[in-house]
Amino acid sequence: MYSLSQERPDDLWEVEALYDLCFAPGRTLLSSYRLRDGVPPVAELCRVAKDEAGVIGGVIRYWPIRIGAAQALLLGPVAVHPTAQGEGLGAALIRDTLERARDLEWGRVLLVGDEPYYRRFGFAKIEDVEMPPPTNPERVLALELRPGAWSGVTGTVTRKT
Ligand SMILES: CC(C)(COP(=O)(O)OP(=O)(O)OC[C@H]1O[C@@H](n2cnc3c(N)ncnc32)[C@H](O)[C@@H]1OP(=O)(O)O)[C@@H](O)C(=O)NCCC(=O)NCCS
Numbered sequence: 001m002y003s004l005s006q007e008r009p010d011d012l013w014e015v016e017a018l019y020d021l022c023f024a025p026g027r028t029l030l031s032s033y034r035l036r037d038g039v040p041p042v043a044e045l046c047r048v049a050k051d052e053a054g055v056i057g058g059v060i061r062y063w064p065i066r067i068g069a070a071q072a073l074l075l076g077p078v079a080v081h082p083t084a085q086g087e088g089l090g091a092a093l094i095r096d097t098l099e100r101a102r103d104l105e106w107g108r109v110l111l112v113g114d115e116p117y118y119r120r121f122g123f124a125k126i127e128d129v130e131m132p133p134p135t136n137p138e139r140v141l142a143l144e145l146r147p148g149a150w151s152g153v154t155g156t157v158t159r160k161t
Pocket residue numbers: 022023078079080081084085086087088089090091092112113114116117
């Protein structure tokens with residue numbers, strides 16, 4: 001049984017270890033990490049799933065980004081411990097935080113990931129919004145939390161300064 005809560009400062013190393021376990025070495029060299037450099041994550045949307053013993057089995061973080069003058073959320077990284085995968089924990093973390101993001105009046109969410117997984121949450125490939133290279137455009141997916149929020153938003157994603 002897992003419960004979701006906001007990531008706390010003393011969760012940091014356990015969270016980083018979980019990301020290291022779940023992603024290929026060199027994950028921080030991905031272009032999406034350049035959008036996170038020196039920018040604080042959105043604290044209310046950085047959530048962990050802890051078991052009864054307080055051990056973290058899943059984690060999600062979000063960063064603010066810009067596309068021209070438009071603001072958006074960058075979802076991720078999201079990771080679930082290999083021993084807990086396939087039990088709905090990833091979906092629970094994603095659904096919980098998207099609901100919170102809507103409540104916090106964010107309108108747009110972007111991510112780089114597998115469309116076959118993320119389409120169940122409403123994400124779809126977005127045209128004319130480019131992540132910094134090298135990023136496969138097929139993996140750039142977007143979700144509207146407010147109807148029409150992505151209309152007319154085009155260009156290159158940049159770091160929120
Ligand atoms: C991706 C991840 C967060 C999903 O978390 P999870 O708790 O295992 O997922 P859920 O239990 O919510 O969903 C499981 C379902 O998603 C599917 N799924 C998982 N990863 C998938 C992927 N990359 N592409 C397509 N489907 C995927 C599973 O096959 C399963 O399908 P089913 O419901 O038909 O049985 C987790 O597998 C993980 O940490 N993977 C390694 C890190 C990673 O790839 N993170 C995402 C970066 S884009």
